[in-house]
Amino acid sequence: MTSQQDLLDTLAQVARALGNGHRLALLERLAQGDAAVETLAVTTGLTVGNASQHLQQLRRAGLVTATRAGKQMIYRLTDERIVSLMGLMRQVAESNLAEMERLVGRLFAEDDAGGSLEAVSRHELLAGLESGKVVLLDVRPTDEFESGHLPEAINIPLAQLEEMLDRLPHDREIIAYCRGPYCALSHEAVQRLRQLGYRVRRFEEGYPEWKAAGLPVT
Amino acid sequence: MTSQQDLLDTLAQVARALGNGHRLALLERLAQGDAAVETLAVTTGLTVGNASQHLQQLRRAGLVTATRAGKQMIYRLTDERIVSLMGLMRQVAESNLAEMERLVGRLFAEDDAGGSLEAVSRHELLAGLESGKVVLLDVRPTDEFESGHLPEAINIPLAQLEEMLDRLPHDREIIAYCRGPYCALSHEAVQRLRQLGYRVRRFEEGYPEWKAAGLPVT
DNA sequence: CTGTCATTCTATGAAGTGATAGAATGATGG
């Protein structure tokens, strides 16, 4: 009877490790690929010291592991399932919390004035790639692209979008993706490319979800 | 950019709601069936006041809903997926946390002296039921059994096990189940029934997992 | 419309969490 509750308490520790926005941001970044503390601190906007502390907590909860590489500590997710776990939590939150719906709405509302910006589902994307009729565009920073991306994706970081337009065809539909459903990069890219006359839509998921689903990555 | 972090903060609230052993216990009890505050307080060993507070938090996180029924407030899980969420968290914790492994080991070790107590998988159970060669035994308290159980299960609450033995056949294999993988009831039942000469094994999951998988319940 | 029962609210103190700054550690390159 007592060890029953001990188990739940231990499980609760894991949940508590997930119970902080900054730590979730760290996990989301780690889902893009392994990274050192400073990289993680920069992309999440934390100080190095603070990021380190949060990473310790994630480590104690068994969610990340760290290995030393020279002066740096490289952190990685222990488990592909952590991506699924966050995804499931997201789904539950989205369908049960009004606040969540409001925030998601706000994220998507800005650019949906023109309508017809529905995101492309995984199924639809697979079909499009199969048929060869679409071009896949990865708008994440180059380092994230290089540590893993969808097959045959072209990488144009959002910051260099206008400079590298020559790599995009005008005559095929473009599907843009980035870090995940809450990542703003692909939204932004779609908006800007549409203004330039491209036929482009957004993939509703991102690289981590694709990988966690067991689909091929490069 | 900012609403990106707001989303993660909101998501973190949900995780924080899961980040307490007592609240997980409440959710596990609710996975057995809807219940009033006092029932929940009794089965989790909390005072009514404290249970009520925890339930408020779960409600704010969108994990449970409450409806009034006369003097009582009946709480229920908002979503079948919450069972999956806890299950996934459990899996991640079990494979990445040494402490978790230790506790699970302890829960199972006591009665495994004789060996051969491997639990029955869902697949195996389905096959056994199909063939009609096994009898399914639900050892949870009657009120939980009545708010839902596996098809064709016989209910003998653990407390009345010896009194109601006449309902169990000697010539067929018995498969016992209870609230879930961490629930001790079916372990205990298996141990005691074996001593009495029954051929009996434990189902490795419980009622909530069965139901969450979309399998038929009564 | 009063008493009772189930539940929620409020106030309190103890314990835990999060951010900051600065000291300490560990690896590396001269």
Added chain:
DNA sequence: CCATCATTCTATCACTTCATAGAATGACAG
């Protein structure tokens, strides 16, 4: 073996969470 860089550890303060006890609310039965 000293200087540097990346990271972790430590101490501190503000803030949140948890359990408890007792008051307040809301529904119902007489």
